[in-house]
Amino acid sequence: MSDAVLDRETIDPDQLVNRRLVALFFLMALVFLSVAILGGLLMALQLVHWNPLRGIELLSPGRWRMIHTNAVAYGFLANAFLGALEWSVPRMTLRPVASRALSWFIFVAWQVIVLSTAVGIMFGQAQGVEWGETPVWIDPVAMLGLILVMINFMVPIAQAKRPPYVALWYFIAPFIWPPLTYAMGNFMPQYWVSGTGGGALTGLFIHDLVGLFVTPLGWGLMYYFVPILLKKPIWSHGLSLVGFWGLAFFYPLSGIHHFLYTPIPMFLQYGAVVATIAIEFVVTTVVINFFGTIWGSGRMIVTSIPVRWFYTGMVFYFITCLQCALQVTLTFQKLIHFTDWVVGHAHLVMFGVFSFWLMGIMVYLFPRLIGREWYSRKLLEYHFWLSAVGLFVMFVDLGLAGVFQGFYWASLLPWDVSVEGSQPFWITRVFAGLSIVGGLLCFLYNLYRTYMGGYETSSESATGRIMPEPA
């Protein structure tokens, strides 16, 4: 412990963290989030017959639907995660990343990869792997990018002398998981495995992308930022062990649950169902741990906007996972598979949970990155409430739509009946989406005004604190 204390006194946080780079990662994340949300809006308008841009090849809603999901995964989430990692990994290990030049290279290369993915999809070159529509010629480059990211962050983690804090477990594993997942999902079904076996692979890919890339990085960041913001240690170290190892073991085992009732052998489908239900118990331990942590400081949810983003996301996470455990059963699947229920579920987890956490991190970090307080707290409140209400309405609305669609289909009424019956839900969804757009616009305007004006804060709060002393 003595060397850590020494480090703390001698190391200048600015030597550890490249604040400019973190800010740029966040900025690009917001750019791609805007692109993704516009894509989603276009598809939503198409479904309610209000699309003003019909018959334009490059703006075809089918293509933009893929840009929507890919921009969220690789443009928004990946960029925001990279920014947050550039901030938190050096602070936890007290060592800078392997190479600052490499960090810059990764930044530029990643934007090129995401942009060319979007352009490739726009020009109709999508690959037939859901969430891996990245055109095949970009796949090897993206793969290389992921390996460089791994090297850049693994070096400081490997050099750190102390046993790693929980957050670092969640980072160590996801540096090896994404390259493996990416290779599995993008190369195997494309070049080697066709048909049903390939279906099992792509199911595992969609699943691992959420479970072994987005989820562990998200939770790792929560384990890092929540104790800092609440100024107290995590409630139970033992529970965090259960959470991490439970996730690492059970999560990847449930890949096939995306393709229940396909020709994939039933015993594998049952296995995936059981593993998915097991995850619900693991998730419960993690959520209990975090609510144990905030116990006694509950007012922080009102006073601190980042803490509010974090804990709202956690409540949504619990709902998502509870939903998972129910909808994965074959009984539920009969009704809701293929319907908007699943779309609602996907939005709840990707936007309501991980994007909320990253928004909270951005709200907390931007003043520390550009050295100015937020221009307007009120706009931050609008951002939160418009996003949270919009997302929740969208989730409930699409869930209901899914139940209706499922019953329409099973009743053997003509197909158009299900489409017409979905209209009220789809129209509601457009407005829920517009609320989210409004929230984002508040945030972007606030950020712009903060950057342009605002006032300097003291250097202490601008640089923030290094890791709190472990309890």
Added chain:
Amino acid sequence: MFESKSGVFFIGGLAFFFLAFASNALVPIYMYRDLPEQPVRKLVNENLLYQFEDLHKRYQEPFEAAYGTPPEDETEAEAWYADRCAEALLRGRTIYTGEGCWHCHSQFVRPVSREEDRWGPVAEVYEYQNELQRPVLFGTRRVGPDLSREGGRRSNDWHAVHFFRPKMLIPTSPMPEYTWLYDGSPDQPNADGLALITYVQWMGSWLHSYPYYERFEPISGTDSGME
């Protein structure tokens, strides 16, 4: 072990990943090792050839602009049509994935929720062991109907009009227009348009029940059809 860096990396990062990979991916791949992947040329069957030749008759000019003219000799012409048809299938699949058709139309019929009545025989493994299912296009969402039993149910000219402007045939349809698959009007499908129609007509063309028409008996009252 469970709190050390190497433990997290090797047990969590590598071992658990490969355990899941083996059980969730390698097991089905191994189970179907005796069902080799059919090349696209073998997928051209009589039902599909009928549709492909029909495309030639209906859209002679665009068809010949895209594929040339068939040889005079009858047996040679047969082989020529089959070869061109295989090309069209591959190109059709590229368009089908590029336009994201598979995000609103699934390609498998489930054994539940009365899908057999609506679409026909439940999906089987052998139907997917071919070049056109690499990567497989099961799909995860149905805004429009499943397409795996679509072949032969509707005529080529129906599809030509439908891809051009779906609302002309189904006023309530939210499907986007694909006017760039045409040279200006629905009776002028270009090479891409012809390929996409061929691809859609292929689906289910290998089945004995081809073409499958739904047993359309809507149910009323309390029976939801979910049993």
